[in-house]
Amino acid sequence: MHIIVCMKQIVDLEKIRIKPDTREPVLEGLPVKFGDFEKNALEEAVRIKEKLPDVKVTAVAIGSPKLKDTIKEALAIGADEAVILTDPAFGGSDEMGTSRTLAKVVQKLGEFDLILLGEGSTDDHTGQVPSRLAELLGLPQVTYVRELQVLEGRRIHAVRDLEDALEVVETSLPAIVSVTAEVNTPRLPPLTAILKAARKPVKTWGPGDIGVAGGEVGSGASTINVLSNLAPTQQRKEVILEGAVDDVIDKLLKALEREGVLA
Amino acid sequence: MSGILVYSDRKSVALELLTFVASLKQPAAVALLSHEAAAWADDCFAYGAGRAYTSADPALADQQPDVLAEALAQIVKQAGADVILVGSTMRGREVAGRVAQKLDAGCTTDANGLRAENGQLVATRYALGGNTISTQVVKSAQQVIAVMPQTIQAAPTGGSGEVIEARLTLSPSPVKTVERRPKEAGSVNVETADVLICVGRGVSEQKDLAMVQALADTLGGVIGCTRPVSHDKHWLSENQMIGISGKMSSPRLYVGVGLSGQIQHTVGIMGSKVTVAINSDKNAPIFKMADYGIVGDLYQVVPKLTEKLKAR
Numbered sequence: 358m359h360i361i362v363c364m365k366q367i368v369d370l371e372k373i374r375i376k377p378d379t380r381e382p383v384l385e386g387l388p389v390k391f392g393d394f395e396k397n398a399l400e401e402a403v404r405i406k407e408k409l410p411d412v413k414v415t416a417v418a419i420g421s422p423k424l425k426d427t428i429k430e431a432l433a434i435g436a437d438e439a440v441i442l443t444d445p446a447f448g449g450s451d452e453m454g455t456s457r458t459l460a461k462v463v464q465k466l467g468e469f470d471l472i473l474l475g476e477g478s479t480d481d482h483t484g485q486v487p488s489r490l491a492e493l494l495g496l497p498q499v500t501y502v503r504e505l506q507v508l509e510g511r512r513i514h515a516v517r518d519l520e521d522a523l524e525v526v527e528t529s530l531p532a533i534v535s536v537t538a539e540v541n542t543p544r545l546p547p548l549t550a551i552l553k554a555a556r557k558p559v560k561t562w563g564p565g566d567i568g569v570a571g572g573e574v575g576s577g578a579s580t581i582n583v584l585s586n587l588a589p590t591q592q593r594k595e596v597i598l599e600g601a602v603d604d605v606i607d608k609l610l611k612a613l614e615r616e617g618v619l620a
Numbered sequence: 621m622s623g624i625l626v627y628s629d630r631k632s633v634a635l636e637l638l639t640f641v642a643s644l645k646q647p648a649a650v651a652l653l654s655h656e657a658a659a660w661a662d663d664c665f666a667y668g669a670g671r672a673y674t675s676a677d678p679a680l681a682d683q684q685p686d687v688l689a690e691a692l693a694q695i696v697k698q699a700g701a702d703v704i705l706v707g708s709t710m711r712g713r714e715v716a717g718r719v720a721q722k723l724d725a726g727c728t729t730d731a732n733g734l735r736a737e738n739g740q741l742v743a744t745r746y747a748l749g750g751n752t753i754s755t756q757v758v759k760s761a762q763q764v765i766a767v768m769p770q771t772i773q774a775a776p777t778g779g780s781g782e783v784i785e786a787r788l789t790l791s792p793s794p795v796k797t798v799e800r801r802p803k804e805a806g807s808v809n810v811e812t813a814d815v816l817i818c819v820g821r822g823v824s825e826q827k828d829l830a831m832v833q834a835l836a837d838t839l840g841g842v843i844g845c846t847r848p849v850s851h852d853k854h855w856l857s858e859n860q861m862i863g864i865s866g867k868m869s870s871p872r873l874y875v876g877v878g879l880s881g882q883i884q885h886t887v888g889i890m891g892s893k894v895t896v897a898i899n900s901d902k903n904a905p906i907f908k909m910a911d912y913g914i915v916g917d918l919y920q921v922v923p924k925l926t927e928k929l930k931a932r
Contacts, residue, residue, distance in 0.1 A: 368748075370748060370749035370751060370883075371882075373748060373749075373751045375751070375752075382748055382751055382752050451726060452717070452727065453720075453721065453724075453726065456721065479749060480747070480748050480749055481747050481748070481754075482730070482746075482749075482864065482865075483717075483727075483728070483729045483730070483745075484713050484714070484717065484729055484730075485716070485717035485720070485727055485729060486717075487714075487717070488685070488689075488714050488716075488717030488718045488721065489717050489718070489720070489721040491686070491718065492689075492718050492721035492722060493721065497686070497793070497794040497795050498685075498686065498714075498795070499795060500685070500710070500714050501710055514798075519710045519711065520709060520710055521802060521803055522800050522801060522802045522803055523800075523801040523803065524797050524799075524800055524801075525797065525798050525799035525800070525801070526795050526796060526797050526798065527795075527796050527798055528794050528795040528796065529794060532794075538851065538865075539851060579726075580725065580726025580727075580758060580759055580760040580763075581726050581728065581756050581757075581758060581759070582756065582757040582758075582759045583754055583755070583756050584742065584755040584756065584757060585754070585755045586747055586748075586752045586753070586754045586755070587752055587753060588751060588752050588753075589752070589753050589887075589890060591890065591908075591909060593895060593908070593909055593910055593911050594910075594911040594912065595907065595908060595910060595911070595913070596910075596911065596912050596913065597902070597907060597913045597914075597915060598912060598913065598914050598915075599915055602916060602920050602921060602924050603924065605914050605916065605921075606914075606921065606924055606925050606928050607928070609896065609912055609914060609925070610928060610929070610932070612911075612912055613873070613894065613896075613912070616893075616894045616911075618815075618872050618873040618893060618894045619839075619873075619929075619932075620815075620839070620840055
């Protein structure tokens, strides 16, 4: 069985600073990592590998050249090999460009049974890539999966987590599955696994390797025009009340009465 | 814009989107893609739809997103639509991505604002994990915009329309639903709460929630929480989680109790009228989001606050 896990390298969102004058985010020089949901997808692939015989896990990741380092985490968690896409030609792709790129990589990888992704990326969370990839590859798809089982006879059984209900579904392989944070708790790889990861094969593929033309991916092909991307304005009073508990609560109640928010 | 088609698996959201189209003075069509939805036609006309496309195709019975997307793509063609507005529910978001790919169209999902400007539709959505708001225009010939529930205030315009049986050629989905387990609705609706008390990891034991509930009861409010409380500790229902991957709420009064105020949580309460934070760490980011902050031990502050509120 061959499982492909698609992963996105993102900046550490907790380290983003906002320029106070323009409200622009400062993204330069930030540490990078894999998104949270992608780690759930990878962990799920590795758990299947530990349960069933003859399972190979390939991690496919898109990001900046720093991915050469970041990918080691995926290999340490348990991917057998990796393909990384760091060519600047892929940069600035919209969801259509990213999905086209992933579809071409998957086709070049050949036979596979399952493609796993996160329900959305941790940074922009549009959730489009699994759906677009399913369309491009013409595969059955199950989204928002919080429980996954591989059945006999190349089938899967999955529990989809929707707003008001859990849907238990089954479909045949090959298929595309995107997972939620509840599907598992990703492991922290032990030191021995981290050392071993350095010896696992990593291929770097550019647009020419997968047969995508320049105009098909990247910022030039994007269908989204971002007019601005700024921190929201929050005008809060930031009145900090300190002192004896009785006093601060009295002050708070007076303030809330003035605001007219106490019934 | 030559034609706008609206689709949502939730009636309230379909009516919200139709209200938006009516405000543009544009003709609207709506796709009603379930047996249940076919009965919404008259309401859709009252909210501005001129045409309602329905189908009794058995392939739609299971409401699988791949079949819904194929049906929608075929209706887009029949209706001559170049703008497809979808309700950004979970099923809707999946349908949006699929239909966009079928049309070779750009798509934005989870829009929390939508307006027309210079003949273009401008959508806003959270980006960078809630750190920023991205303002976007989809520039492909056809465009798909998935809009969050309650982004637009629905208002009837009156009017009538025509029900059209869509001519669809559909195959059943390769995905089969074998069971549907409705989630416990619970009595707590954090989205419409007037007063919302949110708890975080600062509450050390589940039994301590009773103390916070007493405060909520006194204020006539409900309890919400940050992700660890619902999804890791399972002390509260996942429907009570506030933030980017949970519910959004715009209460009159928000009180954050023992939570640090990570952006992933606070994006969910941006629309609050007045915010209060109670936290022992005076450097917690929640104080930047607070109109009034109390630096102190929640185990002292919360019971005392409840007591004094009762004595008012």
